[in-house]
Amino acid sequence: MEQKKQLVDLDWNNLGFSYIKTDYRYISYWKNGAWDEGKLTKDNQVHISEGSTALHYGQTCFEGLKAYRTKSGDIQLFRPDRNAKRMQESCERLLMPVVSEEKFIDAVKQAVKANEQWIPPYGTEGSLYIRPYMIGVGDNIGVQPADEYIFSVFVMPVGAYFKGGLTPTNFIVSEYDRAASYGTGAVKVGGNYGSSFLPWDKAQKRQFSDCIYLDPATHTKIEEVGSANFFAITKDGTFVTPASPSILPSITKYSLLHLAEHYLNMPVVEGDVYIDRLDDYAEAGACGTAAVITPIGGIQYKDDFHVFYSETAVGPVTTKLYDLLTGIQFGDVEGPKDWIVKV
Numbered sequence: 483m484e485q486k487k488q489l490v491d492l493d494w495n496n497l498g499f500s501y502i503k504t505d506y507r508y509i510s511y512w513k514n515g516a517w518d519e520g521k522l523t524k525d526n527q528v529h530i531s532e533g534s535t536a537l538h539y540g541q542t543c544f545e546g547l548k549a550y551r552t553k554s555g556d557i558q559l560f561r562p563d564r565n566a567k568r569m570q571e572s573c574e575r576l577l578m579p580v581v582s583e584e585k586f587i588d589a590v591k592q593a594v595k596a597n598e599q600w601i602p603p604y605g606t607e608g609s610l611y612i613r614p615y616m617i618g619v620g621d622n623i624g625v626q627p628a629d630e631y632i633f634s635v636f637v638m639p640v641g642a643y644f645k646g647g648l649t650p651t652n653f654i655v656s657e658y659d660r661a662a663s664y665g666t667g668a669v670k671v672g673g674n675y676g677s678s679f680l681p682w683d684k685a686q687k688r689q690f691s692d693c694i695y696l697d698p699a700t701h702t703k704i705e706e707v708g709s710a711n712f713f714a715i716t717k718d719g720t721f722v723t724p725a726s727p728s729i730l731p732s733i734t735k736y737s738l739l740h741l742a743e744h745y746l747n748m749p750v751v752e753g754d755v756y757i758d759r760l761d762d763y764a765e766a767g768a769c770g771t772a773a774v775i776t777p778i779g780g781i782q783y784k785d786d787f788h789v790f791y792s793e794t795a796v797g798p799v800t801t802k803l804y805d806l807l808t809g810i811q812f813g814d815v816e817g818p819k820d821w822i823v824k825v
């Protein structure tokens with residue numbers, strides 16, 4: 483099997499979450515109403531027209547998933563069909579051509595296989611982050627969708643997204659909105675993220691990892707973090723996570739909902755999490771592909787700082803969920819059927 487390829491020389495135990503140029507990326511072009519077959523290339527520069535809609539009108543969407551190396555050396559993906567489907571939803575929202583689930587997964591597998599030497603060894607907690615994206619390109623100027631598109635997938639080894647991995651981190655509630663109530667919050671489009679840089683920077687300057695956004699209509703309920711969904715465990719052991727049309731439907735969040743209910747036999751609720759009712763919760767966390775599960779130590783809301791379980795220790799339910807989720811992702815625990823796809 484190809485896993486025998488010599489790994490590149492990296493400090494695998496200290497990977498952060500930053501760009502590393504790997505050897506190959508997949509790229510496919512849409513022209514005259516159809517995708518070409520796509521190919522791998524060594525060129526990490528994208529050459530596009532100055533009139534590309536992605537540059538001016540934000541006609542761009544992306545995905546994020548990971549490849550994991552198991553104890554036996556296999557390489558596996560976690561629920562890539564869900565990312566394929568979410569990318570289709572993003573494309574439909576921005577009037578871009580969709581990529582079939584089959585083409586999406588094939589592109590992901592090609593990019594992962596071609597960069598196998600970059601997949602962190604089992605036991606380091608690192609993984610290969612996979613970034614599929616689509617951009618509107620070509621010679622355009624009017625405010626309307628492009629006629630040509632690029633779909634590409636690149637990859638890089640990563641460690642923890644929030645410094646420290648499974649150690650509690652603090653967040654601050656932002657006064658800005660991430661997305662409008664019936665805007666584009668539920669899809670993974672570029673515009674949602676560009677506008678989050680300023681609130682993120684303000685949070686960082688005050689020593690918080692990121693901000694938490696409230697619902698745009700009433701500013702009374704937690705929506706999500708800038709790059710992850712939110713969950714909490716009530717004092718009587720219910721898994722609660724916000725429901726809203728303006729948050730990104732996190733694949734990790736839905737996986738945790740399933741695991742909490744069916745593997746840990748917990749009651750689960752997708753509902754309202756009021757910012758003035760944080761005392762109801764014993765533990766809280768941020769979850770996502772990059773964040774995995776990041777325990778939330780405390781949340782700053784206006785002048786109050788609310789600590790959940792502890793600012794330094796991880797709560798017991800959060801720990802159980804983390805072990806279960808990462809156990810499945812790294813192949814140590816048998817998960818639900820169809821969650822794992824071998825490369």
Ligand SMILES: Cc1ncc(COP(=O)(O)O)c(C=O)c1O
Nearest residue numbers: 709710711730732733734770771
């Ligand atoms: C805004 C936002 N929320 C939530 C998530 C987590 O989603 P997932 O679990 O599918 O990675 C992400 C990352 O993709 C995100 O960017």
